[in-house]
Amino acid sequence: MNAKKKNEIDIFTLEIIRSGLISLSREMGLAMSRTAYSVIFSEGYDFSCAIFDAKAEMVAQAEFNPVHLGAMAFAVEWCLKEIGIENLEPGDVVLHNDPFRGGTHITDFTIIMPVFDDKGNLVAIPANRAHLLDIGGKSPGGFGGDSTEVYQEGVTIPPVFIQKRGKPVTDIWKIILSNVRVPKPIYGDFQAMIGSLEIGKRRVHEYIEKYGVDTFQMYMEEIKNYSEKRIRSEIAKLPQGTYEAEDFLDDDGIKAQPIKLKVAVSVMGDTFVADFTGSDPQVEGPINATYGVAASQTYNAVFNLTDPYIPSNHGCFRAIKIIAPGGTIVNADHPAATFGGNVETSSRIVDVIMAAMSKVVPEKVAAGCYGTCHNCTGGGTDPRKNNDPFCWYLFREGGWGGRATKDGNDSLMDYVGNDMNQPIEVLENSYPWLLAKYELVNDCMGPGKFRGGMGTNYTIEFLNDDTRLNIITDKCNQAPFGLFGGLPAIPREECGHYNDIRVKMDKDSEFKHITEVFGAVSASKAASMRMPKGSTVELMTYGGGGYGNPLERDPKKVQWDVKNEKVSLKNAKIYYGVLLEPKTLEIDVAGTEKLRKEMLEGGKSIVK
Amino acid sequence: MSNKKDASKTKLFTASNIKCYCCGKMVPDEGFPVEIEGKKQLFCTKGCYNFSIEYKKFREGGKI
Known part of the structure; x- marks a missing residue:
C-alpha cells in the first residue's frame, strides 16, 4: 500500500469493516447450520466460513473449525488457478474436495462464490468448507481405518462449476449424487452451503454500495496488514532460537508400529518457522496429512502461543512459515490415504509444536x-x-x-x-x-x-x-x-x-x-x-x-475432585499424597503433610 | 490477481506431486525455478526461495 493510500485509512472505518466481515462469516455459518439436513452441520458445526479477496487471500473468518480455516486458503487459490479468473462470472459457484489441492480430507468440500462489481471485476470471494456425510469409497461415512489410497476413501472432485451464471450444472450434480450413499441429506447440505455463500455475496454487495469498490478493497488489504503487524510483534517477543520436539502416532492401521513427527521450531526475528524435516515418511494407512493440514495446524499452534485476539487472516499467515518435506507424514504425495491425517496427525502437529515451545514459554503451553x-x-x-x-x-x-x-x-x-x-x-x-x-x-x-x-x-x-x-x-x-x-x-x-x-x-x-x-x-x-x-x-x-508436580496440588482441590468423583481416594493418595477420611472426605492435614514429605524426600514420589 | 489472464489452466488429470523445494507446498503452475547444484529446483514463489536462504543461514548460526 502506498503512502497516499495509508493516509486515507480511517481506523474507525477499518474496525467497522474488519468486525463486519467477521460477523458476516458468522452469519454465513449460522445460515448453514439452520438450513442443513445433516446433524454434523446443524448440531456438530463441522464447517467453516470465510471471506477472501480477489487475490484469494483470506480477509476474515469466523471461529469455526481451525483445521478447515487454514487450509481453505490453499483450496481457494487452487480453484482460481485451475479454473482461471477469466472464466469466472457472476452467479458462478465452484466446488472441490481434493485433499491434494489444498483440501483436508475427501469428505471436506470447499465451495466458493466469486462476487463481482458492476464492471465485471472480481472483488471478493465468500467461501466455506464443510464435512459431508459421505462421498462414496469403500466405507459408509468415510474414515475407513484400513484404506491405503485416496481412491478407496471416496470420489475426488477437482475444482468444477456446480452453478454457472446462477443455474445449476446438473451433469456435475448427477455425478456427485450418484456416488454417495445418502444423496438426500448431502444435496440438502450442499444447498445450505450455497445458501450461506448467497448471504456472503449479498453482504459484500452492501459493502461495495456503501464504501465503493476501491475503498472496500483498500480496507480489505489493510485488515490483513494490521493482523500481520500484530502477529509479527507477538512472535518477536518469543525467545529467539530453535526448539525441537518429537511426538508419535500409535500406528497407521496397517502396521502396528508408531509413527514419528519431528519439528524444529525457529523464532527467527518476527517470523515463526515450523520445520518438520525428520518426520517419518508417509505411510500406507489413512493418517497421512496434506500440506494444507500441516499449515492449518501450525497456524493453530501459533495462535495459541500468541495473542488470541489477533484477527486471524492471510496477514497472520505471512509471518508463519511451514517446511513440510514432500512424501512425509505431514505432507504426503498423491495418492496417499488421508482421512485420518486431517483429524489425528493434525492433533499431533499442534502437540509437537507446543512441546517444542514449552521449553521457552512454559506459561503459554x-x-x-x-x-x-x-x-x-x-x-x-x-x-x-x-x-x-x-x-x-x-x-x-x-x-x-x-x-x-x-x-x-x-x-x-x-x-x-x-x-x-x-x-x-x-x-x-x-x-x-x-x-x-x-x-x-x-x-x-x-x-x-x-x-x-x-x-x-x-x-x-x-x-x-x-x-x-x-x-x-x-x-x-x-x-x-x-x-x-x-x-x-x-x-x-x-x-x-x-x-x-x-x-x-x-x-x-x-x-x-x-x-x-x-x-x-x-x-x-x-x-x-x-x-x-x-x-x-x-x-x-x-x-x-x-x-x-502433583504433590504441589492444593489438597483442597484434590478433596474437591474426590468429592465430585473425578479422582478416587486411592489415586488421591498414590499420585497426590493427599489423605482423606474415607467417610467424611475431610483432609487429614498432618497425615498429608507427612506423606508428601516422605514421598518427596524418600524418593517415593511417582514424579521422577 | 489480474482478471485478464487468458487460457484456462484447467487440469485434466489429478493433482501432481510437484512440491516447492523449500516449504513443500504444491506448486500449482510453473512456480519459481532455480538451478541448485546443476539441477533445476522449483520454489513456489521467489519469496520462498529468498526465505530458504535466510532460514539456512539462521539454522547454521548466522544472523538474519
Missing part, C-alpha cells in the same frame, strides 16, 4: 491433550424409516492438558475441530440407535499441580441389523504427555490403553477390543465392521496430561 477426534462413522438402513439408508459421523470430545494456572478442560472437542456436541435426542431420532451411556471418565487424567481434564465414555447400541462401523482414532497406546513434573494420563487398568474402542456383539457378551473381535491390526483404526442388531460400541476418550 498446555500438557498433552487427549489428542484425537475419536472418529466413528458408519451407515446402514433404518427399519424405522422404510429402510432408508443412513450415514453418520461422530467425533468425540475428551480431556485437555493441564495449564500453568488451570486444570485442563474436561470433555471438550480437541483443538483441531472446535466442533459441537451432537445431542443424544437428535442422534436417536436421526439414526436407529440407543445411547446406552454418556458419562465422564474418572481417574484417567494426568496428575499434576494442574491436572488434565476428563474424557468421556459414550456407548451406542445399534437397533438395526446391517450397520457397518468405521473407526479412526489414536493415542490408545501413546499417553497424552505431562509437563514440568506433571504426569501423563493414567492408563486403563484392564488393558493399558488410553483412548479406547471396544465392542460387544450381543447383550450377554463382554466388551472386547476390535483387535480381538474383528482381527484388526490396530486397536484404534478399522473399517466396515459389521454390527448386528443389539450390538454395542463403547467410544472412550481419555484425560489430558498433568502440568507441574
